[in-house]
Amino acid sequence: MTSTFVTVGVVGLGTMGAGIAECFARAGISVIGVEAGPEALARGRGHLEDSTGRALAKGRLTEAARAEILGRVTLTTSLEDLADADLVIEAVPEVMDFKRAVFTDLDRICKPSAVLATNTSSLSITAIAATTTRPGRVIGMHFFNPAPVMKLIEVIHTMVTDEGLAEEVADLARRLGKTPVTVGDRAGFVVNRLLLPYLNHAAVLLESGLAGRDDIDTAMRLGAGLPMGPFALLDLIGLDTSYEVLSVLFQESRDRRHAPAPILRERISAGLLGRKAGGGFYGPGEHADTSGTPGTSGTPGTSDPSADGPSPKRVAVLGEGGDAFAARLADEGITITPVEEAEAVLALSSVPVIELAPRLPHPERLVGVHLVGEGVAEVASTVLTDPRVARAVQGLVRAAGRVPVPCRDRAEFVVDALLYPYLNDAVRMYDSGYATCEDIDVAMRLGCGYRQGPFETIDALGLETVRDGLRALYAEYREPFLAPAPLLEQLVAAGVRSFRDRP
Numbered sequence: 001m002t003s004t005f006v007t008v009g010v011v012g013l014g015t016m017g018a019g020i021a022e023c024f025a026r027a028g029i030s031v032i033g034v035e036a037g038p039e040a041l042a043r044g045r046g047h048l049e050d051s052t053g054r055a056l057a058k059g060r061l062t063e064a065a066r067a068e069i070l071g072r073v074t075l076t077t078s079l080e081d082l083a084d085a086d087l088v089i090e091a092v093p094e095v096m097d098f099k100r101a102v103f104t105d106l107d108r109i110c111k112p113s114a115v116l117a118t119n120t121s122s123l124s125i126t127a128i129a130a131t132t133t134r135p136g137r138v139i140g141m142h143f144f145n146p147a148p149v150m151k152l153i154e155v156i157h158t159m160v161t162d163e164g165l166a167e168e169v170a171d172l173a174r175r176l177g178k179t180p181v182t183v184g185d186r187a188g189f190v191v192n193r194l195l196l197p198y199l200n201h202a203a204v205l206l207e208s209g210l211a212g213r214d215d216i217d218t219a220m221r222l223g224a225g226l227p228m229g230p231f232a233l234l235d236l237i238g239l240d241t242s243y244e245v246l247s248v249l250f251q252e253s254r255d256r257r258h259a260p261a262p263i264l265r266e267r268i269s270a271g272l273l274g275r276k277a278g279g280g281f282y283g284p285g286e287h288a289d290t291s292g293t294p295g296t297s298g299t300p301g302t303s304d305p306s307a308d309g310p311s312p313k314r315v316a317v318l319g320e321g322g323d324a325f326a327a328r329l330a331d332e333g334i335t336i337t338p339v340e341e342a343e344a345v346l347a348l349s350s351v352p353v354i355e356l357a358p359r360l361p362h363p364e365r366l367v368g369v370h371l372v373g374e375g376v377a378e379v380a381s382t383v384l385t386d387p388r389v390a391r392a393v394q395g396l397v398r399a400a401g402r403v404p405v406p407c408r409d410r411a412e413f414v415v416d417a418l419l420y421p422y423l424n425d426a427v428r429m430y431d432s433g434y435a436t437c438e439d440i441d442v443a444m445r446l447g448c449g450y451r452q453g454p455f456e457t458i459d460a461l462g463l464e465t466v467r468d469g470l471r472a473l474y475a476e477y478r479e480p481f482l483a484p485a486p487l488l489e490q491l492v493a494a495g496v497r498s499f500r501d502r503p
Contacts, residue, residue, distance in 0.1 A: 005115075005172050009034060009088035011079070011102055013044025016119065017091030019147030022051055025072040026148065027176045032082055033075045041075055048073060051148060079105050087172075089141055091119045094244055099123065100131045107132035115165065117141040121192050122245040125185045126158045136162040139169055142189060144447050152446035154189045155182040179446055181439045187252040188245060190435055191447035194454070196245050196258075197481075198422040199237075202230035203261035211407035211414050213281055219405045223372035223415040227449040230418070231281035235274040239267055239281075257421070257481040311395050312343035318356070319348030321371065325400070332399045344389050344396070350416055351472050352409045354382040367393045370413050377402040378413040385409075411476035412469055419457075420469045420482075426454035427485040437499050459498035467492045 009032045010021040021031045021044075033048075035041040052069055055061040061069070074081075082088050088106055092098050099118060106116050116138045118128055129138035140156030153173040157166040170180035183189055188196060202216055211219070217229020234242055242264065249258035267273075267280060274280035314337040317326040325348060326336045339345055340361055346369045347353040357363035367390055368380030377397040381390045394404040407414050426444075430437050441453020458466050467484045474482040496502055 005029065005086045007032065007085045007087075009082040009085040010091060011082075011088060011106070012091035012093075013041065013047065013075075014091065015047055016143065016145055016147060017089075018044050018047035019051065019145065020089055020091055020119065020143050021073055022048055022069065022148050023143070023176050023178075025069045029072070031073045032085060033073055034079055034082065035075070035077060037077055041077055045075055051146070055148075079109055082106065083109055083111065085110060085114055087115045087117060089117045089119055094120060094123065094241065096123055096127065099128050103128055103131050103138070107134060113137075115139060115169070117169070119143055122188045122248045124187070125156050126160075129158055129160070135160045137165070139165060140185070140189070141169060141173070144191070150446065151177070151179050152191070152443060153178045153180050154191065154443065154447075155180045156185055156189055157182065158185045179442060181435070181443045183435050183439070186434060187248045190429070190440055190443040192245050193249065193429065194422060194425050194440075194444060195448060196242060196249060197425060198418060199230045199234050199242060200246055200259075200261050200264070201257065201421060202418055203234070203263050205414070205417065206231070207261060207263045209408065210410055210417070211405065215405045215407065216414055216418075218403060219372070219376060219378065219414040220418060222403055223376035223378075223405070224419050225373065225451050234264075235280035235282055238274045238276055239264055240273050243268055255481060256479065257425075311399065312389070312392050314342050314344075315396065316342035316345045317348065318345065322346075322348050325369075325371065328400045329396060332396075334396065334399075344393055346393060346396075350412055350469070352382075352411060352476070353380065354384070354409050357382060357384055365389050368409055368413070369393065369397065370415075371402070372405075372415045375402055376405055376415070378405045378407055378415065380407050380409040380413055382409040411472045416469050417473060420466055420473060423454050423458050423466055424470055424481070424485050424488070427458070427488050430455070431485060431487040455499045459500060463488060463497060463499075464492050 007030045008024045010017050011034045013021065013033050013035045021033045024031045033044060035044050048070060052061060052066045056063065056066050088110060090099060090102050092102055099120065103116060110116065116132065118125060118140055119142055120140060121142055125138065125140040129135035132138055139161055142154040142156065144150035144152050155166055155170050155173065166182050170182050173180035181190060186193065206213060206216060213231050217231050220226045220229045243260045246258055246260040271277060272280050278284045314335045315329060316337055316339045330336055343365060345360060345366045347356055347366060348369050348371065350370045353366060353368035357366050360366055363384045364386040366382055367385055370378040372378060379390060379393050379397060390406065394406060397404040405414055412420065426440055429435060430440060437455040441455050444450050444453045452460065467488050470482055470484040491502060
């Protein structure tokens with residue numbers, strides 16, 4: 001059955017639903033927006049007016065165009081007004097019982113040819129469709145916030161979706177100026193199935209004391225090139241929302257990686273839900289630093305220029321790349337000496353450096369340094385490192401033009417310990433046949449604002465580098481999800497250097 005989408009209904013006009021309504025109205029499609037009562041409807045109207053007003057103020061809309069967009073949206077508190085809609089999208093809270101109740105009503109009200117879509121970010125489309133008499137006409141259409149800005153739409157079909165319907169909805173997404181990625185019905189789909197475990201892993205590492213909140217955020221922004229650090233992003237998404245998505249993922253997979261970190265539950269119980277509640281990982285008087293200097297919120301254990309110790313005058317530099325870094329320090333007036341004569345020993349490495357300690361005359365002077373990207377240096381303290389030496393090395397790193405990220409001496413330190421498992425998840429997703437490398441890359445670039453998708457990142461780093469990093473992480477933590485994906489092992493063994501070169 002071919003669908004013609006002339007009139008679209010949107011149920012739920014919160015920030016997300018109102019944004020979806022605006023997307024369709026911008027594309028010249030008539031929209032019927034439905035809310036539960038007059039107050040919620042007024043808030044929905046306010047969301048539409050505020051969003052288009054901001055676009056007008058920035059010169060992205062004219063007064064006439066804004067009036068046309070708002071004029072295409074009819075607001076009501078009655079689902080019965082959706083009787084003639086060609087497509088209805090549900091955007092109510094992420095609670096299965098709420099969504100199933102809405103779909104039961106829509107199935108009764110809407111004409112038989114109407115397509116019923118859900119904007120769920122993680123729940124089972126199949127389970128939602130089962131409440132209707134038309135499961136073949138039910139589909140997922142997952143927008144990203146803010147909907148008028150974000151270019152990705154995940155189109156999710158089930159095993160019983162009518163043939164050709166997913167393609168028609170994908171064409172509709174293109175009509176909205178969006179890029180669709182079409183996949184099957186698995187919890188979290190592409191973006192959240194890769195993003196939320198990474199955020200959860202960051203929370204686990206914070207709880208373990210690997211590094212401080214600000215430093216992990218700084219490391220991932222400046223070292224991995226991500227738009228936001230994981231804790232700033234958790235606050236933006238909402239800790240409760242993230243917890244619910246992870247719970248759905250865990251219910252399906254039973255993978256420990258998907259089990260919500262205890263620190264999330266603790267903060268949620270305390271009412272620390274993120275920005276919407278005035279505080280989450282960052283409190284009301286704090287902010288996620290975006291200046292490139294960590295530690296501005298005063299979190300204990302984070303890097304603070306004023307806390308740097310006095311620079312040691314004689315330093316030994318060991319490890320691959322040590323000569324270049326030593327030369328940079330020498331330019332700053334630091335004397336490079338043999339290990340025996342140093343006050344501080346810098347071991348350039350991405351793996352724990354404690355094994356070097358027994359061979360040193362002063363093991364308390366040993367500090368691991370991992371250069372990440374062009375602007376970050378992870379400064380790792382062993383169990384023997386004198387804190388004063390670690391602080392002094394932070395100062396050296398800063399003098400060398402890099403932002404120091406203090407952390408404990410653990411495999412892959414901070415950036416790679418978070419990055420490599422995310423890349424591994426992407427490889428497993430591709431190997432399962434769920435989505436292509438290209439679609440996964442597109443989804444993560446457009447859905448999360450990443451500069452590169454996971455497979456582009458793997459190719460840039462090198463398959464063998466990622467494989468070896470995962471092996472080191474698995475050897476340290478013994479978590480099954482850290483073991484390199486079999487496909488990654490096989491490609492490295494076969495001499496394949498990038499996913500672009502795969503057979």
